[in-house]
Amino acid sequence: MRADSFGRIRIIEPSRALGGKLRSSPAIVSVTGAGIVPQGKFGESFREVGRSVIVAPMKSTRAAGQGFNPFVRAGVRALRRRAKLAVWWWRYQIQPLRTDPGLTMESLVRRLVEPGETYPYEELERIQTTCRSRDRRLPEERTSGSTRVQDTLFLYLLVRRLRPGTIFEVGTLIGTSASTMAYAQAEYGNGGMLHTVDGSYGGFEPSPEQAIRCFRGQRSHDALETMRTENRRIDLVFIDGTIGRRDVEALNQVRSPDLVIALHDYKPPIDKGIRNAWMIDRYFDGADQYAWILPERQGVGYPLGDGRFVNSSVAVSLPESVRRKLR
Secondary structure: OOEEEEOOEEEEOHHHHOOOEOOOOOOOOOEOOEOEEEOOOOOOEEEEOOOOOEEEEOOOOOOOOOOOOHHHHHHHHHHHHHHHHHHHHHHHHHOOOOEOOOOOHHHHHHHHOOOOOOOOHHHHHHHHHHHHHOOOOOHHHOOOOOOOHHHHHHHHHHHHHHOOOEEEEEOOOOOHHHHHHHHHHHHHOOOOEEEEEEOOOOOOOOOOOOOEEEEEOOOHHHHHHHHHHOOOOEEEEEEOOOOOHHHHHHHHOOEEEEEEEEEOOOOOOOOHHHHHHHHHHHHOOOHHHEEEEOOOOOOOOEEOOOOOEEOOOOEEEEEHHHHHHHO
16 A cells, blocks of 8 residues: 655555555545545444545554654564564473474484485585575665575485475575475476465575476465465475464365475574474374474584584474384
8 A cells, every 4th residue: 555644644545445444543534525434443444435535644653754763663573572482482381392202303314314325515505605695685684594504404305305296385585495495306306396485575586497486475374275276285394484373274275194394493492483383283283193303403403424514493393104214
């Protein structure tokens, strides 16, 4: 919606606002013989009385660009976010995630690395560098970073070993994890495709040779609903954004029987990965048949034996059928 602000008055174009909902409570006004009469309380629909424009008061001086310093507002938002994450950590302590004593993250990494195989680590690091160089965000907008190379290496090994046909990613950003997983898919060549969604940043452009489909500016559940209508089934989901109950319920409709769940930023005591894991554990169908393999070496990762380390913050939830193959 386009709007012009004059002090504390907002003028809203009727072509976009008539018959819709307004975030502020408008007064009954007349501008060049036009007006809007509210039919109900705050946020309800409004009907047209005259023509031309609607005039509505701004919600607050902050909405008009005045008030608190933007750094203060950013600090308040950060404190609210941490408070919410603390609540999720408390819930997680009350209801711990199910784990498999016979399969730790260290043993999982060892099983993902096949003896005698060579891996294109240099190429994977080049993908990371290329994606960062194509970041279109302004310097002041780069408040969140891309997936670390340790974690993208782990995703490569996971995809290479399990060979999922359809991958769904929540949180594209600059495309480091998407490009890495698509590269692994292309190596074993089963015709798979990676679908990635990002509701905020739409600057990632996959190259023509990459089998990547981008849902730009969409919510996760909307992208999943599109895939449901296309009769697709997801074999692996990688979550690097915040999800809610509606997203998990939409995932239930497009999951394959052996769906593998991986999520980023599992960093105790509080980070978005903690919240996402709790959401999966509560609303995912058949969660009682899954077990989590959690990263215990935060910020360090697990050695591969050649001086490289993988996985500092990716948690994985696997069904029993997949765990049997990896034990």
